Amino acid sequence: MLLCLGLSYAHTPVEVRERVALPAKDLPTALHALLELPDVDEAVIVSTCNRMEIYAASPSPAAATAQIDAWLRLRFSLSPDIAFFHHHREEAARHLFSVASGLDSMVLGETEIFGQIKDAYATAHAAATTSRHLNKLFQESFRIGKAVRNNTQIQRGSTSVGSVAVELAEKIFGDLRDSHVMLLGAGDMSRRCAQSLQSRGAKGIIVSNRSHQRALELAQEMNGRAISFEDWPAHTAHVDVIISSTAAPHTVIHPEQVLPSLRRRRGRPLFIIDIAVPRDVDPRVHDIEGVYLYDIDALEALASETRQRRQDEIIRCLAIIDDHLKASPLFRPHPFHHPTRPHLPDPI
Amino acid sequence: MPLSREFLVLLGAALCYLGGFGYAVHSLRQGTYRPGRWMLLLLGGGGLLQTLFLRWRGQAIGGCPMTTPFELLTFISWSIVALYFIIGPAYRLSLLGVFTAPLALLFQASALLRPEALAPPLPKITHSFWGELHAALALVSYGAFALACAAGIMFLLQDRQLKQHRISPGLRQLPPIHYLTRAIRGLLITGTSLLTVAILSAYRMEKQPPTDKLTIVWFVWALYASLLLYESRRGMSARRAAAAAAFGFLIPIISLWFIGRH
Incomplete structure (x- = not known):
């Protein structure tokens, strides 16, 4: 089952975000540390200046969420008053699809996040911390991110x-x-x-x-x-x-x-x-x-007009994401397969 | 009466241009237009069908198929599409297709509505080389003026929006106005040069065209030549040149109507 946990600019000040930011060189180690947690089978870390999010696959998402939460607090010495958002199953996928489409970005519709998610996935894939579930999830997110951008005006025009x-x-x-x-x-x-x-x-x-x-x-x-x-x-x-x-x-x-x-x-x-x-x-x-x-x-x-137009496009973008979610093979009923470690990456 | 295969291929060409126009308008309204394979396929398909017609008709009459207003209008429509494929990439004007499709459709539909569209071709006659060169080059030059008109309209639409400090999503995708300025100049030079050769060819014909017909072609030539001369000697704002190219095309249209009547 899929889950995601993290924090972003929307609810967390930069003073906290900069503490949990993971440089690219530290990502493989962090990913392997996540896989050491008892209930985490697959993991991808998306770490940018605006967000730090962990996507994971687990047979018991509630337990895995608690374990990742505790791991983050320990690793970054975070106080208990700092809260992480978390989503499970479809909501986790919906969140990733929104992020990949630029709907969750500070500048609505910006495209940089798409490349950052691709990089995060490539790093995790190279570190062999992804398998069937996250491979499918991230491939789907790239497809949806492209569909949203090609079929709406969410990235058109300039905002500054x-x-x-x-x-x-x-x-x-x-x-x-x-x-x-x-x-x-x-x-x-x-x-x-x-x-x-x-x-x-x-x-x-x-x-x-x-x-x-x-x-x-x-x-x-x-x-x-x-x-x-x-x-x-x-x-x-x-x-x-x-x-x-x-x-x-x-x-x-x-x-x-x-x-x-x-x-x-x-x-x-x-x-x-x-x-x-x-x-x-x-x-x-x-x-x-x-x-x-x-x-x-x-x-x-002109910048303000574009920002408003992008806001108006959000409903169309969410509808595209919903359509994909309904049709996605990720959430068709199937028995959960517990992968056997070590994970062998699927071909991209 | 069953429709001839010639009529059917031209109907197919007109439908291709209609499809191209509809596709472009729809996607421009959506703000998602990307000049690409669909527009190329539709314009290319229409052009190929017209080429097929011109070949059949040329074989039937034993020369260039420009013997009736139906053939003349079809030839102009074909020239516009051919010039689009030649000029468009040279000036990085892929979006010219948006305006090429309706222009080609306009001429092709006008041709198909002519009464002689359903008539069999005229019997084979003796054609003169200079006569055919004159007619073909004159019509291709009109195609260049038609594309200059399209580029002029694109310029005027954008200039108006830029002056109003607005950029609508549809117009956001039109080519930059500086490219359009260069394309208009290039198309006017191309059209005027071809028309010059066409007029000179008329004087080499054994039997020259009627004086009133030649006079009106000279008039069209004078219009564009004086525009280019004024532009090079005195300088002209890009907006005025675009307006002249857009509205000046009315003169060739009127001249075509006049020539068609004779």
């Missing part, structure tokens, strides 16, 4: 301001490897935004700041080049994305500075991200054809 900016840049330019970025102001947020674009291939970073020394430092950090603040309008013809976050109390980018460059751009669009408060860019710039201006509110509104 930075990722919305990157998504918009890709919507406008496609492959960002041919794109050049200019930073006006050397604030931390514009740096992070530019780094996100860089991570997707954007190159030719130009930094312009009232303090030229700060511009030089940031340009060096980002493998770009610094220009004096007075010169930035001359470069608008050659850049694709402008990220503005100066501390100026008034607007610094006006239509008169953008318009002269348009002809030389030969129809190439210009994407301006204004993350300064008060705003750096005159809103009239957005009225220019081929120029797309997004301020912090516009970016946040």
